[in-house]
Amino acid sequence: MIKEWKWWWNTKTWLHFEGKVSFEQLLSNLDGYKVEKKEHFKEAFNVYFDWNKIAETYKKHDLYKWLLIPKWIDFKWIISKKLLPDNAIYVISNDTLFIIEIKYQQVAWSVDEKLQTCDFKNKQYRRLLKPIWIDVRYCYILSDWFMKPEYKDVLNYIQAMDCHYFFWELPLDFLWLPTKNH
Secondary structure, rough: OHHHHHOOOOOOEEOOOOOOOOHHHHHOOOEEEEEEEEEOOEEEEEEEEEEEEEEEEEEHHHHHHHHHHHOOOOOOHHOOOOOOOOOOEEEEEEEEEEEEEOOOOOOOOHHHHHHHHHHHHHHHHHHHHHHOOOOOEEEEEEOOOHHHHHEEEHHHHHHOOEEEEOOOEEEEEEEEOOOOOO
């Protein structure tokens, strides 16, 4: 079903998550965007649009190294266990950190239950970032596997918990990121 819709969507306003392409590579392919790796960090990047820095991206431990430690935040003071996001993008203009978890599945497996943890993780990230006044939006990028009828309740639960999901793609307007007007 979703594959039939893809060609209708403007590729300048959506990030397409097919294949093993990094989140940063997807952004850098968009008109007006430039992504540069932060020095001394494994997976942290600055994001520019029309030469203006608009965001920072992090993976796993670099979220803590780049966003929290410089602000004297030790996660152990706030939450009991470190959360390691697949992708996180901090949008500077509105002080919002988007946690983007990518879940691809081709057979029944433990990812099924991981989707049900969104509320807990969302609340933990919000607790963690509250001392530095950063809001959090938690979302999943899902494969077609999760379009099956047996996932209807889980998908409804994700939305009811103020979390979000998309299939294969992520709209830039969800991230509050700019696009070129052509």
